[in-house]
Each structure stands twice: as structure tokens, then as C-alpha cells.
Amino acid sequence: KAGVTQTPRYLIKTRGQQVTLSCSPISGHRSVSWYQQTPGQGLQFLFEYFSETQRNKGNFPGRFSGRQFSNSRSEMNVSTLELGDSALYLCASSLVSGSSTDTQYFGPGTRLTVL
């Protein structure tokens, strides 16, 4: 069974641009969560999508948005990029949302560099 895939793996953008990152969960998984990882702030929760609905959102500005498609693939978008958005963006998938027995599986991440 294929794992969580994220594309692209590396991305370089300039300030003010926007970017879209993609996450394909493990087949059959319907929950996708996104995290931002930086050396200073560590791992911070961005949002979670389950069955095309946003279930929870972290404390990030409105420039960060996401969506989920009917096949459970998810995208996150960052508009008007700032230098501080440079980070590793991880997505994680699980069968359902908040299940007691569910395990979240992480993708390899997308490394975003903003110049």
C-alpha cells in the first residue's frame, strides 16, 4: 500500500507570490492534517480536513487555506508569501478523524523556501 505522498518535495518562491501544496493520503484514509515545521516554532498544526470539511484550524493567518477533494486528496494554499513562511510542510492522513484506534501516517513533507 502506497504511503502518504506530497508534491512537490521542494519549492522556491519569492515574497508576495502564492503557492499550492498537495497531499495524497493513503488509500482509504479520509482525514488529512497539515503541519508547519520550522526550527524556531517547531511543529504547528495548520488544519484538518475530513470528508471534504475542515474540522479544525490552527492559529495561522487567513493567508493559509486548504481544501479537500472527494478522493480525499488535499491541497493547502499560502497567499502573499512572507519570508517567515519558509518551512517544511507536513501532511498526515488517517482513516477517520479523532478515532481512538487510528494512527496518523505522515508524508515526507514539502520544503518551501521563500526568498
Add this chain to the structure above:
Amino acid sequence: AQTVTQSQPEMSVQEAETVTLSCTYDTSESDYYLFWYKQPPSRQMILVIRQEAYKQQNATENRFSVNFQKAAKSFSLKISDSQLGDAAMYFCAYRSRAMGANSKLTFGKGITLSVRP
């Protein structure tokens, strides 16, 4: 809001020896999950072990075991017979089990473990 604290940024262990990684957390909830995740240099985050707060028995997975002290809000990870492949960053994480809870994980800052041959 829940917080997770890993106060040791780095640790080192000799191959084949035992090492304990510390984690404390703060929550007003009584029901939750705790996890240890491993992130090797390849960056792929891997679940090492999980603990349900309602279970008194400490979780064990092969060479990995936890010491869960609910009253003290402490959750340490013990790695026995350390191997070179254990070298990685380890994150302690919390997840609520409240009604309507989702999959959000709250992570500590992580600890970098190096293994000396």
C-alpha cells in the same frame, strides 16, 4: 490549551545502552492520547509508541517503552539496546480524546538523539 514540553534539546547514547527521553505536558482534560514520534534525517515522521491516558499500564513496543505518570503529567520514552538507526529527532505529542475531538496533534519542540558507535 494543551502544551507539551521537551526540555532537553539534545541527548547522546552509546550503542547498545539505554536512554530515556523526557516529556511533560499540561492539560485540563482527563482523557487524551500521548505519542512519541521519530523523525530521522530523511524527515519522514514515524510513530514510535502511543499511550492512552485511561490505561494505567505503560505501553511497550519492542525496545521502546514509556513511563507514563498521569498525576505528574510526565511521559518519558525509554529506548533499550540503542542502535545506530535510532539516531533521529524525537517528538512527544498530545491528542485530545474529548467528544468531537479531531486528529490535531500538539507537539513538543523535539529532542535530537545521537547514537555513538
